Amino acid sequence: MxxxxxxxxxxxxxxxxxxxxxxxxxxxxxxxxxxxxxxxxxxxxxxxxxxxxxxxxxxxxxxxxxxxxxxxxxxxxxxxxxxxxxxxxxxxxxxxxxxGFGEGIGDQLQPMVRCEFPNALSLPRMSVLAPITRAIHRGKAVRLGYTSIESGKTERELVPLALVDTGIRWHVRAFDRKSQQFRDFVFTRMESPTLLEDSPVAREETVEHDVQWSRIIELELVPHPKHPRPEVVKLDYDMPGGVLTVKVRAATAGYMLRRWNVDCSPDHSLVGPEYALWLADPLALYGASSAALAPGYRDPRPDGTHRIVKAL
Known part of the structure; x- marks a missing residue:
């Protein structure tokens, strides 16, 4: 300038x-x-x-x-x-x-130039989104019905902390009072959330105590070693030095790497034109709760155990 x-x-x-x-x-x-x-x-x-x-x-x-x-x-x-x-x-x-700018009440979104983009196949209902965002803004808990793959339909008390867009769907990061853990909850599986005005939120339920959310991981992405034109990849991702460094939360790293189609296998074994990038050091994901979602990721622990991402 x-x-x-x-x-x-x-x-x-x-x-x-x-x-x-x-x-x-x-x-x-x-x-x-x-x-x-x-x-x-x-x-x-x-x-x-x-x-x-x-x-x-x-x-x-x-x-x-x-x-x-x-x-x-x-x-x-x-x-x-x-x-x-x-x-x-x-x-x-x-x-x-x-x-478009979307100004006005009830205005339909209109592009300003011709364009094409994928429709969102999964969007939260506004009657579900509104109580959740109010709870995040005001630091409150909610009671709702939730249907999961593992447990079916149950009643939950959650302390919502943040919204997350995975590129495919939206979910909320929240403290689950039933499991006493911070987990991911998909909006479309929620029913009738109600703000709990008289249910105090404890310190251990707040975002400051969500270690996976607070932990920032630095990832180094490089052109995939098997890509036929690495110079094109460098142009696509504006990486003249050959390395693209991004910072993500441990709680969302797996979602982001899947969205970006990054090969996270230690031996860059994933093959296909969609894998233009490779995670140079897969050990950077060690201990991240969402690591199992990253394409090709292999847990380095001998027994291969990892925390299941409950939003799946």
């Missing part, structure tokens, strides 16, 4: 947040869609035409070289020397482009 960009960023930080949001939207439209109309600001923020005109004028004052007006269509377009004023995070940008 050069000195001019740094000065502009500092100037933006002094503006009210709502105004920064409007300027960021202008920046987004120019950068990723290549055009901006006054109506875009009016519709997005439900502001009047005069207010939108002032926002665009302020943007032009800050970065006059970023946009130029097409008088025929009254559309602003990014100039040849356009440099974004804001740092746009890739995940948020891709979500906006593929699903």
């Amino acid at each position: 050069n000195s001019l960009q740094l000065e502009r960023r500092r100037g933006l930080e002094r503006l009210p947040r709502v105004q920064r949001e409007r300027l960021s939207h202008i920046d987004f439209k120019l950068y990723f869609l290549g055009e901006l109309r006054r109506a875009d600001v009016v519709e997005r923020f439900e502001t009047g035409p005069a207010g939108a005109t002032r926002d665009i004028a302020l943007y032009r004052d800050i970065a006059p070289e970023n946009l130029e007006l097409d008088p025929g269509t009254k559309t602003y377009r990014p100039a040849a020397d356009f440099t974004p004023l804001f740092e746009h995070q890739p995940q948020r940008v891709l979500t906006a482009l593929s699903k």
Whole structure:
């Protein structure tokens, strides 16, 4: 970042947040869609035409070289020397482009450009999700019915701690008062959760005492030794040095490695085009409760015992 960009960023930080949001939207439209109309600001923020005109004028004052007006269509377009004023995070940008901003009550998600992505086959019901997120936010326990592969349908008291997206489904990390353990519970197997207002949460039931959640594992992923084009893998994963280092929680490491199709066998024995990456040191997963979910993982203990991941 050069000195001019740094000065502009500092100037933006002094503006009210709502105004920064409007300027960021202008920046987004120019950068990723290549055009901006006054109506875009009016519709997005439900502001009047005069207010939108002032926002665009302020943007032009800050970065006059970023946009130029097409008088025929009254559309602003990014100039040849356009440099974004804001740092746009890739995940948020891709979500906006593929699903829209989703503003408004009951609005259907509409992509901003043509795109295709897999439909989610398993989503929590809102009547189940809401009590769980309230419990996480307020530090409360819930009572619910839960159907598991191992025990069938039972009644449980859980202390929900966090939501987890495995890429295939959502689950909640929680303390289970029945087993007296921290475990993973799938949303779609829950029924009628009720917030327990008068059931105090003990210290040993809180997230600070979930060792698997608190433990951070550093993983070094490298191009799979059997991949025919390791240079392509380095490009795909932005790893010019040949190593991609990621940090994950012990409680979720197995889920993430499965989602990324990382071969975690000690002898990189998994074969297939889906295995572009290999975990250079599978022992990094030692002791992680979710390790058994990692593709090809072999428990180094002689008896091969490991803690079963109860969300399966």
